Amino acid sequence: MPPEERQLLLDASAIERTLHRMAQDIVRQAPDPRLLVLIGVQRRGVEIAARLAAIVARETRVEVPRGQMDITLYRDDLEVVGPRPLVGPTELPVALDGRHAWIVDDVLFSGRTVRAALDQLADFGRPARIGLAVLIDRGGRELPIQADVVGEKVTTGAGDRVDVFVRELDGRDAVEIVRAAKVRA
């Protein structure tokens, strides 16, 4: 294995500030915060959605319902992924019809996860609007999909990895980029 180069992109306080700004963006785009519902994509999107909902609740004094979904069963690449991935829970706490539903994920890359999430939401109802909020947009899209609210944009190569750590699951808050090793001498 070639050595990897690990770079800190956001530390805990930067994540906190970024989430705050994202939450404000989401509220600004909603005609009424009572119409909002935030839906985290398994797994770290769920934690991000929970944090955003907490900030929105603090700022607007409106409890924003939040849901979670696992998009595995809607993926377009199951035929090629080899052994089947474990499926996590999908729970949507409120009817989506007429709501401003936000899909929340940690990293936006190819756009295929979001495509699957859109298909899945369509099976649950017809929101008035669906928005997309991501903590990190790393480029590299394979589908015509863009986020409405972005925490941080970063340029990455195809072999790079963006690791998002959240304290609920990983014990700490950080975003790190793992650069693929340059050509070996």
Place this chain on the structure above:
Amino acid sequence: MTSGRLGKDLLGLEHLSADDIRLILDTAEPFKEISERAIKKVPVLRGKTIVNLFFEPSTRTRISFEFAEKRLSADTVNVASAGSSVSKGETLVDTARNLEAMRIDMVVMRHGSSGAAKFLADRIQSNVINAGDGKHEHPTQGLLDLLTIRDRRPIAGTRVCIVGDVLHSRVARSNIWGLLKLGAEVAVCGPQSLLPMGIEQLGVQVFRRIEEAIEWASVLNVLRLQLERMQGGYVPSLREYYRVFGVTLERLERAPRELIIMHPGPMNRGVEIDSRVADGPHAVILDQVTNGVAVRMAVLYLLAGGRPELAESAKGAPER
């Protein structure tokens, strides 16, 4: 985060590892919720073709499989032996090869002969799921029973007694294998004529009296007296059987603890089980039916598997 351990087929629980069984049960959990949605369908098996090949009559199992398949968006065809070329004397392998020539992906089969599922699986490329083969195994029933117990209490250490016609029961065999692998204590109870010789060697206790079984167990899995498989002589009469082995309200009221009552259906009310028990608060019989769909969805999902040889060419596709 992956499941590479299950093979091409699900033929029984005897040869699965405890991890395999847990993987299926864990996978069934999120599938439960799909059946509660307004739109009860996910696209994961879109384009897969599944044949339900039933050489024995079945209502519950066949419908349960069919719901599971449809809720995963597979295309399904049902073949029953009556009215098919099977009744014209075609062999099992010829039937299956003809189906395979039409490019199917999976076969779900119920057959009257023990070992039929393995026989088929060894000879065709499609995935084979055993939906009951003779007196051998009925793995998805065993799995749904495990899931139903696990919904209520940890399986390890739980005392489960299988009551009644163990001799003719593939459900009993799948339950015994599965329960033992997950660490349950297992017993059987029934008239000697309906218990297989040497059943103790599987690692189960034997109770000759239902009262002892009730005193010992925290779960009773009450089997159907398989009247159609009995050519006389196994029990003196149905009334006699009910008097001696029937799971009645009076007997349960004397139990030292509250029991969970299971039955794989279809029930013979007033033969192996009292109607007041079957409809009572401790019966989980309809939960078993609900869980059956989720367990079968999980098995279909896991067996449909990916093709790893394609994974190389698609590398870099997954997010992050």
